[in-house]
Amino acid sequence: MKEETSMKNKGIGFSKAVDFGESGTLFEEKELAMPELTSQLDVIVKVLASAVNPVDVKMAEAYQGHDFTVxxxxxxxxxxxxxxxxxxxEHGDRVYYAGQQLRSGTNQVYQAVDSRLIAKAxxxxxLSESAALPLTGITAYEILTDALGLxxxxxxxxxxxxxxxxxxxxxxxxxxQLAKFIGLQVITTASRPESVEWVKSLGADIVLNHHEDLGMQLKEFGIDQLPYIVLLHSTDKYWNLATHYIAPFGRIASIVETEGLLDMGPLKNIGAQFAWEFMFAKGNFDIRMAEQGQALAKLTDLIESGKLKTTLTKTYKGFSAETLEAAYRDVASNHMIGKVVIVY
Amino acid sequence: MKEETSMKNKGIGFSKAVDFGESGTLFEEKELAMPELTSQLDVIVKVLASAVNPVDVKMAEAYQGHDFTVxxxxxxxxxxxxxxxxxxxEHGDRVYYAGQQLRSGTNQVYQAVDSRLIAKAxxxxxLSESAALPLTGITAYEILTDALGLxxxxxxxxxxxxxxxxxxxxxxxxxxQLAKFIGLQVITTASRPESVEWVKSLGADIVLNHHEDLGMQLKEFGIDQLPYIVLLHSTDKYWNLATHYIAPFGRIASIVETEGLLDMGPLKNIGAQFAWEFMFAKGNFDIRMAEQGQALAKLTDLIESGKLKTTLTKTYKGFSAETLEAAYRDVASNHMIGKVVIVY
Incomplete structure (x- = not known):
């Protein structure tokens, strides 16, 4: 770590809950200590680009502490x-990663990351095309593997x-894209014309409008059973649909927490299963962490062989409170298509 | 099928819902047509012994039709x-099986069964030791494999x-027994002294009393997390316990339908999963049926190599309405330890 003794670190974050409804400056910039290897499995990375995800918005909104948080x-x-x-x-490798929820994040110049969670970009x-991928890529990968058994x-x-x-x-x-790669026919939902166009460009075979009755639309396509259903929005709202359409021995996955309880009865006698996917679980509990580095390495292979493409749709230049806030506001709007990235 | 042309079949069953609270004769005996091979995957079996399971009692109590049902x-x-x-x-093989919920059952002299569901006994x-095993053996096997991923x-x-x-x-x-065979430490629950003795004789390491607070008892044994939890009674009642004690990335399974909805929230961020097991699902949907014959073949291996023993605890002799009713009443009492069998 000799070469870092004279280096300075800088982070952009907050010290109290962030309200994205407010105008003006929400984040502040602070000089930080250089990160240290907290275990011999860590690497120190000079961050070159970072994406913002819904989890950042949720965590910033829900923050209850008083410490500066990155x-x-x-x-x-x-x-x-x-x-x-x-x-x-080794030194000089260009890597990408989602990291761990419990550690200081990518919104700083230098960051310590567990090497089991990273892969070569x-x-x-x-840079921005790569930065768009890790968190969502690992989530999608684990939805298919851990939750759906594929x-x-x-x-x-x-x-x-x-x-x-x-x-x-x-x-x-x-x-x-991953679903198409493994051979699945993909039915997805979108509502705005640009969203519909976007999911078609990614390979979706059928696009339903989630502002209309999905069951009626499935019926129009002659679909009465589905072996795999993934809820990426409003689990409570779509639960009855999912349990009604799931095939015997089918699998349902969701990444969105519920407001209420779930009726698991419809799955009881048909061999069907439901599973949550939460990308941070492995890192939070230090369980099977190396699977996330492996998932990213697989994504790199698929990107490099032209089987997948980046989901980047918007880029901000320069690492500042302004660019970061703009990206957060894009995500907080709930209308983001694809991914937004800041190049540092 | 030449040799059966002169044979007679006989079944014992009912034509309306059965109330096990009633005394007197509940079942009737009828001459039945000889079963036929409804597909070329079927075998015709001369039934020599049969067990009664809780599902028989439930189905008899819930029957809403008017046809004679076996x-x-x-x-x-x-x-x-x-x-x-x-x-x-081939002709003459001694086989055992659980069969299919949608077909006429074992309470007859000759029965047609799908060969993918059977194994050599x-x-x-x-006979009675073997007859005790198939339905519960397959259920236990699928709990460990399909539901818990072992x-x-x-x-x-x-x-x-x-x-x-x-x-x-x-x-x-x-x-x-299967859990012990694969190396698990087994904590189970029982209340009556004879039940406690029985589960210990099967290999249980720790026996808790399910009429007392299970959480307190787990605490006394220093247990605050469990990777595998199986509910074989009152899913609603034990759900909070299960979700409280399940370890990150643990698995919960249940075979008992719920009265109400389930709070799946506690599993959301810990990578834990819940799955139902319903033994008849594969047969009802003609999905992965051969797995049940394979499971029984594995059980036969384990029995023959002394790794498992029968769960038979009670035998009635002779195939009659009286013996069948007595066995049903034993199961309906909810105090059955192990299994009750009728030898025909």
Whole structure:
């Protein structure tokens, strides 16, 4: 770590809950201590670009403490130092990662990250194109593998259909592509013309309007059962639809917490299962963390071989409170298509 | 099927809902047509013994039709005829099976069964010892594999713990043994002294009293997290306990339908999953049916190699309305330890 002794770190964050309804400056910039390797599995990364995700907005809004807090869970950067137990990475590697919810995030110049969570960034993408991918890419990957029991292998699910409610957001945009890659027919939902166009450009086969009755629309396509259903919006609202349409031995996944309780009865006698996906669970509990680095390495392969493309739709230049706030406000609007990134 | 042309079939069943609170004769005996191979995957079995399960009682109580109905989902018998597409079985084989909910059951002399659901009965067991096993054995097997994601392989789960709520019943009695076989530490619940003794004899490591506070008892054993929890009784009642004690990335399974909705929230951010097990789902939907014959073949191996023992605790002799009713009443009492069988 010698080379960092004279370096300065800088972070952009907040010290109290953020209200994105307010105008004016929400974030502040602070000089920070240089991060240290807290374990010999850590690397220190110079962050070069970062995306904003809905989880940043939620965490900023819900913050109850008084300490200066730096979020950011999508980073691409250059490895500056590696712990003694780090395998596969060295100084100068360009890596990307989502990191851990419990550690200081990507909204700083230098960041310590557990090396089990990182992978080399795709060589054929720009910084901003890469930064768009990790958190949503891992989430989509785990939805298919952990929650739906599928393998990420080309064509393995050919002949089967997946319904993805809300396909145009960050997770949906990469999930549509991964689902197509493994052979699934993809039915997704969107409402605005630009969202519909976007999900079609990603490979969606059928696009339903989630502002109209989805059951009626499925009926029009002659669909009365689906082996895979993923809820990326309003789990409570779509639960009856999901349990009504799920096929025997089908799988339902959701990433959106419920307001109320769920009627699990319809799944009881048909061999169907439901599972949550929460990307931070592995990092929060230090369980199977290496799977996330492996998932990202697989995404890099798929990007480099042209099977997947970035979900980047908007880029801000320069690491400042202004660019970060603008990106947060884009995500907080709930109308973001694809992903927004800040290049530092 | 030539040899059956002169044979007569006989069944014992009912033509209206059965009330086990009534005294007197509940079932009637009828001459039935000889069963036929409805597909070339079927075999015709001469039934030699049958067990009664809680599902028989529930189905008899809930019956809403007027046709003479023959239940019975645990059979051991001799193969009398095989369809052209049957693999691995021939005339004279002694087989056992749970069969299908939608077909006429074991409470008759001759029965048609799909060969994918059967296996050769353990050579070292009596008829009644074998008849005790199929439905509960498959259920326990699927709880571990399909619902909890475990392999049925000796010692594979060593170092981990499973809580089985209500261990002394039919499913619990075989599940305790299978769990021990794969290496799990088994905590189960029972209340009566004879139930406690029974589950200990099957290998249970810790026995809690489900009439006392289970959380307090777990605390006394220093247990605050469990990777595997199985509810074989009162899912609603034990749900809070299960979601409180389930470890990150743990698995909860249940075979008992709920009265109300379930709070899935506690599982949201910890990577934990819940799954139902319903033994008849594969047969009802003709999905992955061969897995049930394979599960029974595995159970036969384990029985013959001394790794598992029968869960038989009570036997009635002779196939009559009286013996069948007595066995049904034993199960309807909800105090059955292990399994009750009628030898025909």
């Amino acid at each position: 979020l950011g869970f999508d980073g691409v950067g250059e490895v500056m130092a590696v712990g003694d137990d780090v395998l596969g990475f 795709p060589a054929n993408l720009t 393998a990420i292998s080309e064509g393995v699910a050919t002949g089967k259909t997946i319904l993805i409610v809300n396909g145009a957001g960050g997770v949906g945009s990469i999930l549509i | 239940l019975g989902f645990d059979g051991v018998g001799e193969v009398m005829a095989v369809g052209d597409d049957v693999l691995g079985f 353990p050579a070292n067991l009596t 392999a049925i392989s000796e010692g594979v789960a060593t170092g981990k713990t499973i809580l089985i709520v209500n261990g002394a019943g039919g499913v619990g009695s075989i599940l305790i």
